[in-house]
Amino acid sequence: MSHSPAARRVPDALSRRRPTWLEIDLDALAANFRVLSEAAGGRPLWCVVKAEAYSHGAMACSRTLERAGAAGLVVALPEEGMALRRGGIRLPILLSGPLPAGGADPLLEHDITPALSRTEDLRRLEDAAARRGARASFHLEVDSGMTRMGLPPHRVDAFMQAAAGCTHCHLEAVFSHLASVHEPGDEAARRQLECFSDTVRHVRKLAGRDVPSHLASSPALCAFPQAACDMARPGLLLYGVSPAPTLNPPAGLAPVLSLRASLVLIQEVPAGVRVGYGGTWTSPADTCLGVISLGYADGLWRDCAGQAEAILDGKRVPYVGAVNMDLAQIDLGVGRHAQPGDVVTIIGCHGGEAITLEELATRTGRTVYEWLTNLGGRVPRLTYRSGRLDHVWTPIGSLSMEC
């Protein structure tokens, strides 16, 4: 990232926090938004900010996306949408997940638009809106092959008939979600696309008007330009990460997030020493080990050792021994002259070397989505905007020594 600190020492802003941090570059997020707008042919983008904007911080990212010109935001939980409203976000917010168990009232109170796929939920929304004398919009999710939350196409007639009888609910858009896009031209995705466009045509006929449609999440934006429909719904690509090695993202995207930690302890060990829980690694020669304050409770998967590397001073260094809940060990080798306080880059660039989420996902047999959303709430976030440090926070808010 262009605006990060030199990644040579722990930023002063963390002097009373753990020496481990995520750098979030909001300028990169805004630039990625512009790249994706262009890739979607200028169509409106509904930006997916669920799961704390894939660990980047939902509030800061939503503000950035609002300023950048997003058409709306997508969350998975009612609570996520409500938190954005409390933070002052005014954009339309689509709840892609289920309605709250107690009914639709909290959504109406916070002006959150639900995605509906069942007539029972449509009735719950209609009842809640009627009680308040309000008008509620919703997006209809149809199942084109994901077999998850969408309305099966053979039930569209019954749903649309029920919708026609509603006086307080308004069908704002129709959408679907692709189950798999492994490569450009993926056959299953192509079948879903066909099913979706047939269903949209049918919904429009029944509604007697041109209901807007959306389908394209990140993989579809990479592989199927025709999936852009009337608007697109990207998450991952906004954060500058590619969904799969077989897909080519639009050119010009940059990662928004870097993860760094400083060495908290260094020790020399002779050859033949068993290291860490279970002694899963034995030093093959005299070497020097460094400890960082980052573990699997923070999203550094336990089996990174033996599979993944970090960067110290522009050079790659391997994790050794099993990663612990809060700590990990790195083999620094001999003659390196590292010192406690030196910064290790776990995800990101330093000195011409780069470790990407795509590499970590491939090496550990996980998806980039799992890597991102598992980056834990104990890790302080440093948010940069307009090239300057804008905000320091830890998602688990009680984890600060500053009060």
Ligand SMILES: Cc1ncc(COP(=O)(O)O)c(C=O)c1O
């Ligand atoms: C309904 C829906 N739309 C859009 C997205 C965004 O997907 P991506 O992050 O691949 O762009 C998701 C992600 O899970 C989703 O569930």
